Amino acid sequence: MRFVDEYRDAELGQALATQILGEVEPGRHYKVMEVCGGHTHSIYKYGIDDLLPPDVELVHGPGCPVCVIPMGRVDDGIAVALNDGVIFTCFGDMLRVPGSEFTLLDAKARGADVRMVYSPLDALRIARENPDREVVFFAIGFETTAPSTALTLKRAKAEGMRNFTCICNHVTIVPPLRALLESPDLRLDGFIGPGHVCTVVGARPFEFIPADYGRPIVISGFEPLDILQSVLMILRQLRSGRSEVENQYTRVVPQEGNVRALEVMAEVFELRPHFEWRGLGFISQSALRLSDAYREFDAEVRFEMPGVRVADPKACQCGEVLKGVIKPWECKVFGTACTPEHAIGTCMVSPEGACAAYYNFGRYAREREAV
Amino acid sequence: MTLAAEPQACGAQPGHCITCGDEGVAMRVIEAGDLGALCQDETGERHEVAIDLVTPVRAGDELLVHAGVAIGRLGGDR
Numbered sequence: 001m002r003f004v005d006e007y008r009d010a011e012l013g014q015a016l017a018t019q020i021l022g023e024v025e026p027g028r029h030y031k032v033m034e035v036c037g038g039h040t041h042s043i044y045k046y047g048i049d050d051l052l053p054p055d056v057e058l059v060h061g062p063g064c065p066v067c068v069i070p071m072g073r074v075d076d077g078i079a080v081a082l083n084d085g086v087i088f089t090c091f092g093d094m095l096r097v098p099g100s101e102f103t104l105l106d107a108k109a110r111g112a113d114v115r116m117v118y119s120p121l122d123a124l125r126i127a128r129e130n131p132d133r134e135v136v137f138f139a140i141g142f143e144t145t146a147p148s149t150a151l152t153l154k155r156a157k158a159e160g161m162r163n164f165t166c167i168c169n170h171v172t173i174v175p176p177l178r179a180l181l182e183s184p185d186l187r188l189d190g191f192i193g194p195g196h197v198c199t200v201v202g203a204r205p206f207e208f209i210p211a212d213y214g215r216p217i218v219i220s221g222f223e224p225l226d227i228l229q230s231v232l233m234i235l236r237q238l239r240s241g242r243s244e245v246e247n248q249y250t251r252v253v254p255q256e257g258n259v260r261a262l263e264v265m266a267e268v269f270e271l272r273p274h275f276e277w278r279g280l281g282f283i284s285q286s287a288l289r290l291s292d293a294y295r296e297f298d299a300e301v302r303f304e305m306p307g308v309r310v311a312d313p314k315a316c317q318c319g320e321v322l323k324g325v326i327k328p329w330e331c332k333v334f335g336t337a338c339t340p341e342h343a344i345g346t347c348m349v350s351p352e353g354a355c356a357a358y359y360n361f362g363r364y365a366r367e368r369e370a371v
Numbered sequence: 372m373t374l375a376a377e378p379q380a381c382g383a384q385p386g387h388c389i390t391c392g393d394e395g396v397a398m399r400v401i402e403a404g405d406l407g408a409l410c411q412d413e414t415g416e417r418h419e420v421a422i423d424l425v426t427p428v429r430a431g432d433e434l435l436v437h438a439g440v441a442i443g444r445l446g447g448d449r
Contacts, residue, residue: 038392063393093388118390119439121421141438144393148438151423196395199435199443222394252395252435252443261424261442350388 007223008046016228017051023235030056031187032234033180033324035173036194037064038222040354044361046224056231059186059324062176063194065141065169066093066350067322068277071312073169074099076305077138080167081112083303087130088114089123090138093350098343100310120152120166127156127164136299137166144196146170146288147261150268153290153297165299168289170269173197174205175286176277181213185325190234192227193219195249200265202257203245210243221249268294276309278346279319318345321354328355335359395435397445403428408441410434 024030034040040060043049049058062068074097081088081104088104095105095116108114113133117123120137127135139149149166156164173194180186193206198219209217216237220230230248237243247253268291275287290298312318315338317331328334328347338344340356347353389396398410398420408428410420418436422428425441433445 036393038394041392065393066388091388091390121439141390142393144395144437144442145390147424147442148421148440151421151440194393196393196435196437196442199395252445254443258424258443264424350392 007221007225009225013046013048013051013224013228016225016232020056020228020232020235021053023232023239024053024055025239028055030189030235030238031059031324032056032190032192032231033059033061033188034192034220034227035061035063035177036192036197037067037350037353038196039192039194039220039227040064040357042222042224042227044357047361048224048227051228052231056235059188060321060354061180061191061324062277062280062322063142063173064322064347064350064353065145065171066091066097067318067346067353068171068176068279069094069097069140069169069346070276070278071098071100071310072276072306072308074104075101075310076300076307077167078102078104078107078112079305080136080299080303081107081114082110083134085133086113087126087133087135088112088138089117089126089135090114091118091140092116094138094140096343096349097346098349120149121155124152124156124161124164127161128159131163133163134302135164136303137164138169139166140169142171142173142194142197143200143265144194146265146269147200147258150261150264153268153294154264156297157294161297165297165302166290167299168269168287170288171275171277172271172286172288174208175283176280177206177209179280179283180323181209181215183323186323188215188324189238190215191217192230192234193217193245195219195221195226195253198247198249198253198257200258200261203247203253203255204257206245210245214243216243217245219245219247219249219253221252267291277322278312279322313344316345318347318355321345321347328358331355390438393437395437395442398434398436398441400428400430400432400434402430403432408434410436410441412436 123137
């Protein structure tokens with residue numbers, strides 16, 4: 001199919017890797033952060049890190065919407081799911097995210113009606129088919145996913161649905177990026193920008209990165225050649241002393257984003273004053289909740305929830321992984337106490353998490369083969 | 372023809388949550404209706420996709436689909 005096959009050509013990938021090598025300045029080590037969990041997954045699935053020169057280091061950012069959900073919010077979801085008569089719906093990865101005592105999958109084993117959906121519109125359909133049951137959708141995701149939740153709630157309102165609510169955990173990408181750039185722990189040279197978030201929000205929200213911090217950001221597609229070309233574009237900016245927002249993913253990302261999606265989101269959501277991110281703490285105006293006009297669909301209003309902040313297990317170093325301070329194999333419990341089958345932290349639960357990507361694609365140690 | 376507006380399972384690969392992973396699936400429109408479009412992904416599997424955010428849509432268009440909703444077009448806006 002067009003737009004996919006030609007972006008996986010191995011010979012072209014090798015050619016791009018050679019060009020990248022040509023842009024590396026002698027004696028310089030580059031740290032480039034890929035923000036999006038989807039990019040992390042592609043990088044390790046296609047072995048892109050092995051194609052890069054040793055002095056170009058990819059650092060994994062907090063763009064995995066499952067990974068950044070704090071345990072307390074999972075407990076809130078479980079509390080709702082355990083209500084009699086509730087049909088609790090969520091995306092697949094949420095089922096195995098640990099709360100303080102157990103997971104949604106465990107709640108299902110204890111008799112809760114927990115169902116995996118691929119779209120919030122599936123959850124709305126379930127509500128239509130079960131008018132005598134309360135159906136709750138646990139919404140997660142960045143700006144890529146928020147429009148689908150917003151559209152679903154618009155339809156629910158138009159249809160006068162009375163048995164459908166949403167626990168909204170949508171987060172926005174710009175505030176954590178700003179928090180990372182302000183962090184003394186991290187020195188980054190550039191960013192591989194989130195291509196599908198930008199399909200919705202456009203390129204303009206990321207202009208603060210070159211403007212305020214002097215770092216380049218290249219909005220990237222998700223195929224291997226996209227990512228390699230984006231790394232090349234970043235290195236070329238650095239070499240020529242430029243820092244700007246460039247769009248590598250022009251076949252998909254319009255400069256202004258999807259205006260209609262932004263309008264729907266503005267109608268249905270408002271910014272929370274602050275929200276807790278696993279590993280990053282509380283970040284101002286970094287997450288969404290339902291607006292006043294949609295309060296009737298807010299599960300946080302309709303249901304009792306513990307609302308308790310829960311500290312991560314002591315052994316868990318997800319926070320440092322999410323900030324790119326350590327690599328997954330540097331976590332003390334990586335691959336031993338913490339595996340995809342028995343995950344302690346969310347970075348291992350979600351296949352888009354850096355730890356799961358490293359584990360599933362065999363990156364257990366520091367050594368990389370020179371290619 | 373008005374297609375049902377509800378998307379069906381999007382064929383997530385085992386161990387990989389497309390929605391959680393912030394990915395978009397490239398799909399070609401087979402038939403466009405009032406409320407949604409019947410689309411086909413690269414594996415040949417067909418899905419019903421909500422097209423509210425990218426209309427107008429016609430057969431042959433290539434869309435970027437996430438969580439059962441088309442959020443953009445491939446090849447730039449029309």
